[in-house]
Amino acid sequence: MARNEPVAVIGLGRFGRALALELARGGTEVLGVDVDPRVVQGLAGQLEQVVVADASDVEALREIGIAGFTRAVVAIGTNLQASIITTSLLSDLEVDDIWAKALDDQQARILRRVGAHHVVLPEHDMGERVAHLVSGRALDYLEVDEGWVLAKxxxxxxxxxxxxxxxxxxxxxxxxxxxxxxxQEQRYRHTDTTTVLAYGDEILVAGAPADVDRFIDEM
Incomplete structure (x- = not known):
């Protein structure tokens, strides 16, 4: 899928707003959608397109032309019913690449079942990351896929x-x-079989979470 194809971001709370603005800053055309007129008004002038619409209504989605988008993000927060219905409708409208925000694993499973191609759990992922930093077990920690992490x-x-x-x-x-x-250097570089590490170096380690955690514990 082309990198510069437009993206519809549905739900403009803290997560959706930050996502939409960052996409726009990166040069991606964004359609922002929210049911609250005050939220939409607050983003007028910051996003090229931002509209008031109830995304759980298929006719409203058709009216704003959502079927013409190949990528959409359902960033609806605590309204579980609206999140599920919106995701299902996007799937029915054959949006090719649907991303959805979930608050927990149960919601994530439901969203996948109704048509989400990708599910993100921002609170869970950030909590896991911060836990590793606060405990001092890692300098940074990122889950790049289910069952695979990268740790600094x-x-x-x-x-x-x-x-x-x-x-x-x-x-x-x-x-x-x-x-x-x-x-003594400012940038990372690739390692190979001849790379020799020294005390004070920073390294990026990849592997399954349990294996990476055990490796970090050796510190």
């Missing part, structure tokens, strides 16, 4: 001074050091 940390002592190709890291601990930012 420092190398444990058993990796320091040993070429990664001889460390047996992937076989022993089922994780991979994909990048390193040496202590």
């Amino acid at each position: 940390t420092r190398p444990p002592h058993h990796l320091v001074g040993v070429p990664l190709g001889r460390s047996g890291l992937r076989a022993k601990r089922r994780v991979t050091v994909v990048s390193v930012k040496p202590a």
